Amino acid sequence: MTDEDRVFKALADPTRRFLLDRLFARDGRTLTELESELEMSRFGVMKHLKVLEDASLVVTRRSGREKLHFLNPVPIRLIHDRWIDKYTERRVSALVELKAELEAEA
Numbered sequence: 388m389t390d391e392d393r394v395f396k397a398l399a400d401p402t403r404r405f406l407l408d409r410l411f412a413r414d415g416r417t418l419t420e421l422e423s424e425l426e427m428s429r430f431g432v433m434k435h436l437k438v439l440e441d442a443s444l445v446v447t448r449r450s451g452r453e454k455l456h457f458l459n460p461v462p463i464r465l466i467h468d469r470w471i472d473k474y475t476e477r478r479v480s481a482l483v484e485l486k487a488e489l490e491a492e493a
Contacts, residue, residue: 390442390443390462391465391466391469393438393441393442393443394442394443394444394462394463394465394466395466396438396442397438397439397441397442397444398444398463398466400435400438402425402427402435403435403438403439405424405425406421406425406432406435406436406439406445407439407444407445407458409421409424410445410456410457410458411458414457414458415455415456415457416455416456417453417454417455417456418432418433418436418454418456421436421456436456442462443459443461443462444458444459444462444463445457445458445459446459
C-alpha cells in the first residue's frame with residue numbers, strides 16, 4: 388500500500404475525518420479528550436488514531452504520562468496538489484478564457 392493509499396483510506400471514514408477536524412480546531416489533544424467527543428469505546432478511538440498515524444495525518448508526542456496528538460496537514464496538501472489541483476486547473480483556465488472572449492465581444 389502506498390502513502391497515498393493510506394491517506395485515502397484514512398480520509399474515507401467519517402470518524403477519522405471528525406478526529407482530524409477536532410485536531411484542526413485545537414492541536415495537542417489527548418486520547419481522553421478525543422474520546423470524550425465520540426460515542427465509541429476508547430479502543431475504537433485508538434484504532435482510528437492508529438490509521439491516521441499510519442497515514443502520517445496525525446503525529447504524536449509524549450508529555451509526561453500523556454500522549455498528545457497533532458494534525459499533520461502535509462499529506463492532505465500532497466493529495467490536493469496531485470489529485471485535485473491538476474483537475475481544476477483546466478476548468479479555471481477555461482473560465483478565464485470564456486470571460487476574456489465574452490468581454491471582447493461586448
